[in-house]
């Protein structure tokens with residue numbers, strides 16, 4: 510590899526991997542602080558070392574709040590999609606957001622319900638927050654692992670409540686869809702020291 514290529518590799522991983530995962534986690538927290546039952550279930554699991562529910566929370570977050578709303582492809586040969594004959598060279602943009610809101614695939618599509626991913630596995634063609642095919646996100650497994658880990662540590666250690674009653678609005682930041690105010694939450698100050706040591710313990 511040339512020097513430039515060597516520099517580009519970690520730079521790509523940082524740019525593609527940091528903000529995306531951080532944004533997804535912010536969306537997860539935005540939902541969870543408003544849903545005591547789901548928060549409690551996550552917390553119980555975190556205290557008992559499991560991560561099945563944390564995985565379902567991560568997947569439901571990425572379904573309802575995909576960090577990237579579309580992926581883009583240029584056709585290398587003509588194709589017929591949805592009754593449209595498209596010549597080679599056409600740019601198509603499969604819409605992650607719309608696929609994730611299909612009521613025939615996801616009943617009550619606007620409701621945050623992690624349990625749906627306990628009842629059925631995430632579909633290859635119907636759950637696509639990481640795109641698909643040969644260009645599917647290189648960091649998908651790592652991102653989910655990171656999300657599960659962070660969610661479990663937070664659930665175990667912190668009592669959070671929303672800083673404002675209204676949920677975050679979706680705001681576009683260059684190409685990502687982020688919480689407009691950065692998901693501000695309030696942590697119980699009285700037990701802060703106790704919780705900080707719990708965070709350190711949980712992360713160890």
Ligand code: HEM
Nearest residue numbers: 525526529530533576580639640641644645646647648652
């Ligand atoms: C929740 C977190 C993440 C989301 C939502 C996300 C989403 C995506 C999406 C939608 C694509 C385009 C896929 C396609 O065109 O089919 C992509 C590509 C990519 N992602 Fe991620 N990503 C995340 C985390 C990461 C992480 C942690 C890394 C690396 C450490 C990473 C590295 C990449 C790379 C290198 C590509 C380009 C793959 C290629 O073109 O062959 N991503 N990501």
